[in-house]
Amino acid sequence: MAAGAKVQEVDQDDEHVISDLEQFVGYNLKRAYVIVQADFREALGQDSLAPRVFSALSLVVQFPHISQSKLARRLGIERSGLVAIVDELEGLGYLSRATVPGDRRVQALVPTQKGRSAYAEAVATVRAHEKALLADLSAAEQRVLINLLRKIRSKGEVE
């Protein structure tokens, strides 16, 4: 039990000394998220789609005629926040707001052909970048990772 008070003068490179924070899932999640997100942005470039816009487009392509409310719920954001995203996609000519016969409140979002092919291209790009970024992880590891993350996600979607 000798020698325990030498913690004061640590002025060198604490750079990769392991820290308390690393025990928390939340901290590791955040750091990993930041990295993957940066890679995503680099993949699709400033010219193109931000992550959330990409996600919105993805759902519109997969579920044509989805309403904005449903889309927002599915994306986990407020309807008010979705407006700008849909505006952007409409401005790019990737979708159009279509009126729905039965209900004059809702606007069905339908992807254009341009939107569909832009999405297909974006998917390929993102997939390639993600593959490169995660080259350290085997296919099995990636599956495990996604499944663990999905387990966490399921805790939040309760509401």
Next chain:
Amino acid sequence: MAAGAKVQEVDQDDEHVISDLEQFVGYNLKRAYVIVQADFREALGQDSLAPRVFSALSLVVQFPHISQSKLARRLGIERSGLVAIVDELEGLGYLSRATVPGDRRVQALVPTQKGRSAYAEAVATVRAHEKALLADLSAAEQRVLINLLRKIRSKGEVE
């Protein structure tokens, strides 16, 4: 090659239909991160520390006399952004900016006793909340998750 064009009329509850996005690590990472972060905030409450303030305090407690520049680098943020965080921690009486004999530019951050105990308490709280949130994951799964996330993190710390 029969029957492939029935994708149009999906107007029911698409709620938990599996979507394209789920194949991407980035998407799952983001969703999981949002949930864990919300839980963290609930744990420490609006009264108390935001995640980034908690992280800063953690490193100051672990590495007393760390400089603001080093702290910022370690947190992965800009020095300019750190100022407000340190201001807040100083305002709470959790640390003080101490001058350093050798170099009059740097301000060494030293935790107060109050800061140390506040941190210890916060760690316990966060740990308990995280444990509850991640109850679905076994201890082994949590270790695996953290290690996989750490692998991703290592790709980013290169620079």
Next chain:
DNA sequence: AGGATATTGTTTATCTGGTAAACAGTTTAA
């Protein structure tokens, strides 16, 4: 020595993503 260069903490302006509250138009329920 002294001048260029670099570093530290800081302020300011700016951007992004996101929420909350209010609103008009429309539909549904009592």
Next chain:
DNA sequence: TTAAACTGTTTACCAGATAAACAATATCCT
């Protein structure tokens, strides 16, 4: 038919983050 609920939207706001400039100080170079 009146009350309640829902849809898309605008507006105001907030959090976190970056970039650029700056004064004070330190280091390097010959």
